[in-house]
Amino acid sequence: MKTIVLYSSRTGNTKKVAQAVAGALPAGTPCLPVAEAPSDIEAYDLVFLGYWVDRGTANAEAKQFLEGLRPHHVALFATLGADPKSAHAQQSLDEGARILPEGTDVVGTFICQGAVDPKIIEMMYKQFPAGHPHGRTPERDARHAEAAKHPDEADLKEAAEFAAAVLQRLEGGGQ
Known part of the structure; x- marks a missing residue:
């Protein structure tokens, strides 16, 4: 399964999480800022897309990218200053997913706190x-x-576990 990790990061929080996600994926999986996304993004079977939460949704750069993203499978991850177990955190992930074009398959989400x-x-x-x-x-x-x-070592470990679980599930190794 051809996979890529893309992220938008203001303070470095989301970049750290993106690197943890990429580290749990097959060697050579690209991990790039959204601004450096390849033009052939449709060639990827799975896109992990990370953003920092701004006003309860994806930040502007990530939002613009999400609006035009059309691969079959997308896994979203985000960082925010609030409690990652709060209703606000879940709503921020839900809002990010709503940005995606109809028919996009959101195969997983992850959020953690960040400075x-x-x-x-x-x-x-x-x-x-x-x-x-x-x-x-x-x-x-x-x-x-x-x-x-945050993100601390426990957050990064959880992000890596999230990525591995998404990939395993899509490759038929898990429910």
Whole structure:
């Protein structure tokens, strides 16, 4: 099965996850930024596509790519500053999948926490007053501090296991 890993990364979080995904796939599997995607993307049987969550969906660069992606099988992975087990995280994956053209087969999804770009944090704190859901609070500061620890080794291991399971399932070795 011809496979490729593509990603869009602002802070390096999604790139780290993409590399973990690629490391679990057959040797020589390309792992590239979306901007460097080959023009013959339709030649791949399986595309792993990673993005960083921006406003509850794929970031603009990844979104544009997803809109035009037409391979048979796509596995999505993402990073976000919020709790990866939250409803927001699941909605962010669902929104990413909704971007894909009709008929695209989403064969798996994975999401993990990642550090938030300090420039985004600063912008949000300037834009939103205290008391606003995105304004500065001790709880929000604590969430950003926790997110800054990710993706960690456990996250990367889970990403690799996700990739191996998707490939095994598609090749007929698992349910």
